[in-house]
Amino acid sequence: AQSVTQLDSHVSVSEGTPVLLRCNYSSSYSPSLFWYVQHPNKGLQLLLKYTSAATLVKGINGFEAEFKKSETSFHLTKPSAHMSDAAEYFCVVRPDNYGQNFVFGPGTRLSVLP
Amino acid sequence: EAEVAQSPRYKITEKSQAVAFWCDPISGHATLYWYRQILGQGPELLVQFQDESVVDDSQLPKDRFSAERLKGVDSTLKIQPAELGDSAMYLCASSGNRGAYKYEQYFGPGTRLTVT
Numbered sequence: 001a002q003s004v005t006q007l008d009s010h011v012s013v014s015e016g017t018p019v020l021l022r023c024n025y026s027s028s029y030s031p032s033l034f035w036y037v038q039h040p041n042k043g044l045q046l047l048l049k050y051t052s053a054a055t056l057v058k059g060i061n062g063f064e065a066e067f068k069k070s071e072t073s074f075h076l077t078k079p080s081a082h083m084s085d086a087a088e089y090f091c092v093v094r095p096d097n098y099g100q101n102f103v104f105g106p107g108t109r110l111s112v113l114p
Numbered sequence: 115e116a117e118v119a120q121s122p123r124y125k126i127t128e129k130s131q132a133v134a135f136w137c138d139p140i141s142g143h144a145t146l147y148w149y150r151q152i153l154g155q156g157p158e159l160l161v162q163f164q165d166e167s168v169v170d171d172s173q174l175p176k177d178r179f180s181a182e183r184l185k186g187v188d189s190t191l192k193i194q195p196a197e198l199g200d201s202a203m204y205l206c207a208s209s210g211n212r213g214a215y216k217y218e219q220y221f222g223p224g225t226r227l228t229v230t
Contacts, residue, residue, distance in 0.1 A: 004156075036221075043118070043205060043221035044157070090156050101170065102219060104156030 002027045002095040004105035012111040019078040021108045023091030026072060033074045034092040034102075035065055044090065050074060061085070086112045116140040118222035120206050126228045132194035135225045139188070139208030145169075147219065148181055148191050149205040157205055163189060196229045203227075 007022040025031060032051045036044040048059025055067040065076045074091060091105040119138040127133045139146050144165050149157035160179065162170040165186040174181065178197070183189040193200055203226050207219040 034218075041224075041226065043120075043223045044207075045221070046218060049218065101159060101162070104158070106156050107154075 002031070002093055002103045004091050004093050004103055006089075006091055006105040006108045008108050009106065010109045010111070012113060013081045014113045015083055016080050019076070019081045019085065019110065021076040021089050021091075021110065023074045023076065023105060024072055025074060025091070025093045027093055027095045029095050032094040033065075033067060034094070035059065035063070035074075035076050036090045036092060038088045038090065038107075040087075047076070047089075081110075081112045083112050083114065086110055116220075118206055118208055118220055120204075120222035120225055122225055123223060124226045124228075126230065127196050128230055129198055130195040132192065133196050133227065134190055134192045135204050135206075135227075137189045137191070137206030137222060139206070140210075140220055143208035143210050143220075144186070145209045145211065146183060146189050147207040147209075148189070149207065151203040151205055151224070153202070160191070193227075196227075198229050201227055201229045 003026050005024045013019055034049045035047040037047050038044045047063050048057045048065055050057050050067045058064045063076055063078045065074055067074050088107045088109050090107050092102050094102055118140055121136050125133055146163045148160045150160050151157040160174045161181045163183045166183050179193055181191045203224045205224045206222045209219045
């Protein structure tokens with residue numbers, strides 16, 4: 001069975017400092033991996049995706065993530081946090097390249113302090 | 115920019131009443147998904163359509179939930195009767211079948227349901 005673990009339910013950083021949101025997955029197949037962001041009372045927006053091309057993936061708003069197969073990880077980073085980054089972040093795995101069913105992690109709430 | 119539309123945005127209903135949600139996917143997207151997101155958790159897939167056909171409804175509580183996509187475009191999710199535990203955000207998403215954006219899911223703003 002496929003699963004996604006987000007190691008921190010809540011991360012708090014100061015504005016201008018780096019952000020690290022951790023994600024580990026388990027999958028029987030070569031997965032596609034995604035990060036989505038959800039602002040309060042809004043739908044989910046795609047930040048970035050990994051689909052077996054470059055292992056370092058750049059997304060919108062300065063976020064990037066690195067796929068590490070040996071560690072089954074897909075951590076999300078940003079060099080400098082902005083107040084507008086405060087939101088819920090979901091790591092998502094699609095177990096193989098043929099199906100379309102997403103498995104969502106439980107989410108990490110990012111707080112950005114002034 | 116094309117978006118997934120959902121209505122209503124908010125719905126308050128009493129226990130045992132019927133409630134319905136509507137979703138209009140991005141034009142040309144053949145695949146449509148309904149998710150339920152309980153507060154503090156990630157979304158869980160309820161039902162997936164490919165055109166007008168149900169591909170996966172294994173997590174849909176079929177005794178009270180129904181979903182349809184009659185013409186393979188917009189879709190309706192219904193709950194009858196609603197229960198207190200149905201209070202959640204109901205998200206609709208769609209994806210295309212071609213090109214670099216194949217299988218990327220685009221989400222609507224959701225419908226926040228409160229059952230009293």
